[in-house]
Amino acid sequence: MKNLLKNREKSLNTALAVILIFLIIALSVFPDVYSKVTLSGILLWATAVLPSLLPYFFLTALLTKINVLSEFCNALSPIAKKPFRLGGSAVYAFLTSVLSGYPVGSKIIADLYGEDMISIGEATRMSVLCSTSGPLFIIGAVGSAMFKSKTIGFILYITHVLSAILTALIFRNVGGDKKDYSPKTYACKDDNALYNAVYSSVISVLIVGGFVSVFFVISEILVDFKILYPLSLFLSSIFSGIGGSIAEGTAVSVGIIEFTKGCQLLSNIGATPLPVSLACFLITFGGLSAILQSLTFLVKAKVSAKFFILGKLTQGVIAGVLCYFTCLIFL
Secondary structure (H helix, E strand, O other), rough: OOOHHHHHHHHHHHHHHHHHHHHHHHHHHHHHHHHHHHHHHHHHHHHHHHHHHHHHHHHHHHHOOOOOHHHHHHHHHHHHHHHHHHOOOHHHHHHHHHHHHHHHHHHHHHHHOOOOOOHHHHHHHHHHHOOOOHHHHHHHHHHHHOOHHHHHHHHHHHOOOOOOOOOOHHHHHHHHOOOOOOOOOOOOOOOOOHHHHHHHHHHHHHHHHHHHHHHHHHHHHHHHHOOHHHHHHHHHHHHHOOOOOOOHHHHHHHHHHHHHHHHHHHHHHHHHHHHHHHHHHHHOOOHHHHHHHHHHEEEEEOOOOOHHHHHHHHHHHHHHHHHHHHHHHOO
């Protein structure tokens, strides 16, 4: 069994090395093309991501360092304790996540764990509840700008948030603590809390920018060299049963890497239930870019990457199904 696992890990590492070498060669052969794509990713981060995330990162980091947060969390505990087996801090993280978007919820989890306000079990269960996109992106960018419909934006947002709640209920018994965890009453002893909050916020938002620009390029290379074509065909065969085509398969295969591009491709197909529900799946699953952004913070709270990816996949499927039937009613 150990040999089997070792061989499997070796095979995965070899495959990853081959992919990385291929990407490096593509960047070296076509530097002009992909440097422009990289710049596009950086501009997207600078104009859309940075202005929205930096204030949230700073304020939430500062909030975890003051006494008010522990009192606020205690007051909210009854809401989350029975259904989710979580403390009041989960409500705070969830509300902030659904109002701001990726990866704010994950950063809050890491901050709470770092301040000894939640346990590993709580961090694990919170990871699926507090991993959401925000209304600015879903309603504004995807609904109004891409699908040209605020109604679609609201459908996407509501089903997206509901899927996070339902997924958290499904995984409520995961990562259970052997005994009730009593977080310490946190007292702010940081003499330089303001500086540390700014510093951690700037570093965090720069990390997000790195992921956005890198995966922008990776998705473009994979599309240009038709590496995703087999996956597109496979997905198309699945979607064909509900009126889909190769267009949906291509969009979802791209969206699995970088979900913003996938949503844009789906919006070009039309504002019908299937493309809209697939966009909801992509937004909720997050794609590799958003997942890795979140894991950058969640590993600090010792959340399992395998569990988080499984949770996001479950959340994405639930969101897609809910969105599809909602669209049948309202579109």
